[in-house]
């Protein structure tokens with residue numbers, strides 16, 4: 001009925017959308033596998049098998065025994081904490097102005113976002129979690145340094161209540 005309309009019948013839009021989504025899913029899957037492989041390569045190869053069993057995601061470690069965090073990051077975290085004067089107010093297992101770091105480790109054990117949260121707190125400061133004393137801001141600490149320190153704190157043997 002429309003001779004001037006020579007284009008083939010249009011496929012439904014949702015078909016195109018579904019196709020795009022499918023492609024994206026496949027690409028994301030391949031990226032994830034590649035990323036996992038890289039991560040696994042960074043670990044000691046002998047530990048890969050057990051690590052894959054215990055860690056199903058790339059989220060930061062919450063348990064001290066978790067092997068996902070390279071020892072290098074923990075060493076860097078400890079060194080930064082010493083250099084950035086954190087130990088002026090914190091002890092590893094003794095409370096001064098702020099909580100002992102092993103108390104912090106114990107408190108956030110079950111929290112999946114512990115490293116993110118603590119890294120944010122280290123940079124932004126705050127109070128009210130452990131009392132009224134103020135944890136100062138540390139704007140000169142980089143995000144990576146803050147994450148390393150948070151990882152180090154969470155890697156400490158947690159204090160027993």
Ligand code: HEC
Pocket residue numbers: 081084085086087088089090097098099104118121122126127128129130131132133134135136138141149153
């Ligand atoms: C002037 C003293 C002081 C310094 C210096 C200091 N802190 Fe704190 N920190 C505190 C206090 C006080 C708290 C408790 C804050 C609260 O109750 O919310 C705290 C809390 C924390 C917590 C737990 C946060 C929470 O919400 O549970 C972490 C982790 C921490 N500090 C790490 C660090 C690191 C890393 C540094 C060095 C970059 C540092 N602190 C330097 C006083 C200090």
